[in-house]
Amino acid sequence: MTNRIVVIGGGLAAATAVHELRTTHGFTGPVTVLADEAHPPYERPPLSKAVLLGEKEATTAIVRPAEWYADHDVGLRTGTRAERIDRDARTVHAAGEDIGYGQLLIATGARARRLPLVDESGVPATYLRTIGDSVALRGLLRPGLRLGIIGGGWIGLEAAAAARIAGAEVTVLEALELPLVRVLGSEVAGIMTAMHREHGVDVRTSTQVTAVEATSEGTRLALDDGDDLVVDHVLVGIGAQPNTELAEAAGLTVDNGIRTDAHLRTDDATVLAAGDVANVDHPLLGRPLRVEHWDTAIQHGKVAAATLAGVDAVADQQPYFFTDQYDFGMEYVGNAGPGDYDRVLVRGDAAGRVFTAWWLAGDRIVAGMHANDWDAIDEVRSRVGTTVDPAWLES
Incomplete structure (x- = not known):
């Protein structure tokens, strides 16, 4: 053996x-x-x-x-x-x-989760998952490129930021009421959405693509609100x-x-x-x-x-992730999906995008994050998973 x-x-x-x-x-x-x-x-x-x-x-x-x-x-x-x-x-x-x-x-x-509507159309499209995908998409980004992004998750929004920095025209099509709303809740998801719009991204919410076809003017995306969007390239980021x-x-x-x-x-x-x-x-x-x-x-x-190796160890770490978009950086600790929390507490300058956010189930913190407040990560890590004093909640 x-x-x-x-x-x-x-x-x-x-x-x-x-x-x-x-x-x-x-x-x-x-x-x-x-x-x-x-x-x-x-x-x-x-x-x-x-x-x-x-x-x-x-x-x-x-x-x-x-x-x-x-x-x-x-x-x-x-x-x-x-x-x-x-x-x-x-x-x-x-x-x-x-x-x-x-x-x-x-x-x-x-x-990458595939979108048959795009795959079967034969239009120029990218899924961003591998080294080859990233290099290929980077080679396309340039001033004036019309990029349509289907899906407003982390991949879609990070790609939108990179494309805007490169001078591309970017439209994000999100099926839900806000990008990232299932992950962040409406309060923080709204802040992220507003940031992208301020940077010139056309963020369309509660919008789904119903048809995709190649035309002489580019790729036509038919939307469920009856509108059409014509782009040069499609990025699919649906998970x-x-x-x-x-x-x-x-x-x-x-x-x-x-x-x-x-x-x-x-x-x-x-x-x-x-x-x-x-x-x-x-x-x-x-x-x-x-x-x-x-x-x-x-x-x-x-x-x-x-x-x-025969050593006793368990996977008990709180989940952690980070993102960088434009001049915005955040770190998130915990796991707060729909139904896992009953309120979100945002502290700091949300408009200036320097803040902390806490997802609470009763008086227990199930997740926390900071945005552009890099000294706050230790507090975020220490508080997630703990029960907090009511005085802290009201301070």
Whole structure:
């Protein structure tokens, strides 16, 4: 029986787990990484931020160069897609070979959610998920380009900011009443929407695309309010879906991601899942949680490595994410979806976009964020998950 650890995935969770195995836990057994893209594992935040802005080269998103894997005796196989997991034989089939494992980490991430209406139209369109996507979109951004963005989530808004900075004309089409309203609530989502409008973005809310076609003037997007929008290029940013197909075919439990316990073990003790693809029993929140953010990928990579190495560790960190748009930066800690809170407390200069915001369920803070108040992050981290004094609420 082999003691080989096989890691399927080419993202930050995979890169972190392998690094921790070798440098923190001193695991000396064989390690193989199967990454289906041609690059060593890389992180995604720069792709919609610094790389898209032209401030950094796409290669800066690569977590560690290929030489690191060679120097640490890690078998990195890029451009190699895992095709099948045989749990009985404990093998992964890839590139015509069955690779044996003692333990397996599935960190297959997520992919951009497709919009058939656009895909089937054949119009110039981009989904922003990979290094190639970011480089291609960056090459298009220029003064006067008419960019239509379908979806007002984090990807859509970060891309809108980059496009406006490049001088493009940008329209964001959001199906809900405000971009990010399900994540931030109407109070903070309204602040974000106003900021983009102040920067010249045409943000259209409660709007859906009903038809897409190529015309002599560009791509025509027919909208459900009866209006038409003509653009040069379309960016689709309607979310992501976890890459669970391998796990499903292998008979693992899948429900909005691969289900795991707090140690990131699936219902097969030899198989773990981490990062965007993992739906984890969160010990602090008391419910399963799947998060598609940079910090979670790092934390999952660390917990997965510890679990693989036989060290007791749990994925109990509060979710954290950040964004940079124009001169606006924010950091958010916690998890406050619809129904998880009953009010939002905003303190500071919301109009000037220097403030903190707190999502409360009764007197318990379930999430907090700061905007352009970089000294506030320690307070945000310390207060999220705690019950607050009524005097603080009224101060």
